[in-house]
Amino acid sequence: MLNLKDFTEKYIAQVISLLNSVKEKEVASFFEEIKNTTTSGGRIYFIGNGGSASTCSHFANDLSRCEFEGAPVRAISLCENNSLITAIANDFGYENIFKLQLKRELSQKDLVVAVSVSGNSENLIKAIEYTNNRNINSFALLGSNGGKLQELVTSSIHINSGAEEFGPVEDIHLVLNHLISNYIRRNFT
Numbered sequence: 001m002l003n004l005k006d007f008t009e010k011y012i013a014q015v016i017s018l019l020n021s022v023k024e025k026e027v028a029s030f031f032e033e034i035k036n037t038t039t040s041g042g043r044i045y046f047i048g049n050g051g052s053a054s055t056c057s058h059f060a061n062d063l064s065r066c067e068f069e070g071a072p073v074r075a076i077s078l079c080e081n082n083s084l085i086t087a088i089a090n091d092f093g094y095e096n097i098f099k100l101q102l103k104r105e106l107s108q109k110d111l112v113v114a115v116s117v118s119g120n121s122e123n124l125i126k127a128i129e130y131t132n133n134r135n136i137n138s139f140a141l142l143g144s145n146g147g148k149l150q151e152l153v154t155s156s157i158h159i160n161s162g163a164e165e166f167g168p169v170e171d172i173h174l175v176l177n178h179l180i181s182n183y184i185r186r187n188f189t
Contacts, residue, residue: 042109119147143169
């Protein structure tokens, strides 16, 4: 067992290592997707489970305070409506909680962003497959080995953490939220 000091140093070193692995090209691609979706009048839908669901809510909140040349970023977390989520899960299965929400809302101008460490959650996979069948752009913030989602999405930022290290990867996903939303606010809003 590591003492707290050693654990803290190891955890921080791991987060720094993962942060240093972020590819600027992938960040730029995500920024361009957000900008293009916004300026064309589209909405950005975030989907995720557990800690990634809270990242979706945080991302939607922060981006909703941004705009490009007067066009507001319309970011929505589909992780928020507990009544709707539990009704869909109860009536149609948890694997359909995002797909069925997207079915009601999605338009050709929109972007769907999946946030997942494993990249293998069935509800995210079904939602992205639905998005792909409609020829709508998708993006993912991923960890671990990228999972099935990495093969399905249009583009992604992949934090290659090897084993499923949820905490450090989720930390990096939040850093990416703050990096992108602060960049937009400081340069375009």
